[in-house]
Amino acid sequence: PVFILPGIGFGTAVQVLKIRQPQMPKWLPGAAAAIWLLFAGGVATFDYFVTWANDPDVRGAYQVNTVKMLSYLEGVNPAEPVVLSNVYPGPAHDPSLGLVLAGDENNWRWVDARQALIVPGGQDSTVLIPGSTPPHPLFAQWLQPRETVALRSDDLDPSFTDFALYAAQLNAWAGETAVANFNNAVTLHHAEWLNPVMPGETAELLLIWRITDPANVGPIVPPAFTTDVVMFTQLLDASGVPFAQRDALDAPSWDWQAGDLLAQIHPIAIPAETAPGSYQAIVGIYDRLSGDRLPVLVDGEVVGDFTAVPSLQLGTSTDSAD
Incomplete structure (x- = not known):
């Protein structure tokens, strides 16, 4: 089908030439067609095997x-x-x-x-x-x-x-008492805000998790037929309403193994109009397809579907100058 329209155009051009130039040699249309095919074939070959094959976007896609x-x-x-x-x-x-x-x-x-960053087996x-x-x-x-x-x-x-990853610090954080147990699948052991921030800036929350049983993290879902969960972090105003949020998981659950340690950073943009002060933060996990949250367990009983982490302290330009 790719060649139908060009073929129709070439055939029409030959018929017009025959009408206008009745004495045209019979071999000329065939010769012109051969030259055109050689030219078009050469250009197509160069574009496909040289230009297209070496394009950075194509190499990336492949x-x-x-x-x-x-x-x-x-x-x-x-x-x-x-x-x-x-x-x-x-x-x-x-x-x-x-x-x-x-x-x-x-x-x-x-x-x-x-x-x-993930540390397989804490090693x-x-x-x-x-x-x-x-x-x-x-x-x-x-x-x-x-x-x-x-x-x-x-x-x-x-x-x-090629980097060597030294896991001592991650193991130290993962050795802290668990903050929360999410469905006996993962436990949260450490949470901290990395840098002081002011309204209009981006806060970064570090979370350190230990994988206990990946089978409990969520259902097997299409299209890859693996688990596919997302971690969320929310900042709450005085009424308990979220005003800033980050949903992400940059070490996907599909290849987690029991004993793995996971460090996930959540950058959260703080609205410029936010007043300085202390804001409660919560984190949780949900299945991407259904939106269902993983329950938080205490002694085998469900106590919620999120856990509190250290509050975010928003400073002022005066605090920054000090």
Whole structure:
């Protein structure tokens, strides 16, 4: 079908020429068609195999650099667990390449290191991070770069870095008494606001979780037929009404394993009109498809579907100057 319209146009042009130039040699239309096909074929071949194939957006869509990372892993074959950072850590995107190329027996976890980090089994690990997902500054202090692998300079990810992840600080936080138990699936152990903020700025809440039983985190849902939950953080006004919120999970639940430690940062934009003061904060977990929240359990009994974390203190420009 792609060639029907051009063919009709070329055939019509030949018929017009025959009417206007009745003495035209019989071989001329065939020769013109051959020249046109050679030209069009050459341009199409160059565009497809050179221009299009080397376009950074196309290479990104075909996950070329993710394949390079997986090939690198096969070469170094680290003994410790592996964490892979990616813009799309969900099961139906880049991680599916890992299943195809390496099988499901690999001990890998997938995150977006800009806001989350996972420690498989609480162990020191190898972490591969491409240029598109630079680790959050908090995480960077636990990561020791070992090797940077250069790819194409014009790619969306021109390189990736092999880091050693040292898990001592995360294990220390995860060793604190649990703040809340969500359905015997995950327990929250540590929560803190990272930096002082004023109205109009972005507050960052750090949450440290321990995975206890991934089977309890939520239902198996399409399209990937895995669990798919989201963590939420809400700031409440004096009436208990949320005025700022962040819903995200940058280390998806689909590949959690019991014993994993998870650090998730929730950046929350504070409206400029918010008055300075102290604001209650709550966190919870819900299934993305149904919206159902995970219950909070105490001694096996449901006591709610969220838990309180430290309140956010909003300062003023005077506080900042001091």
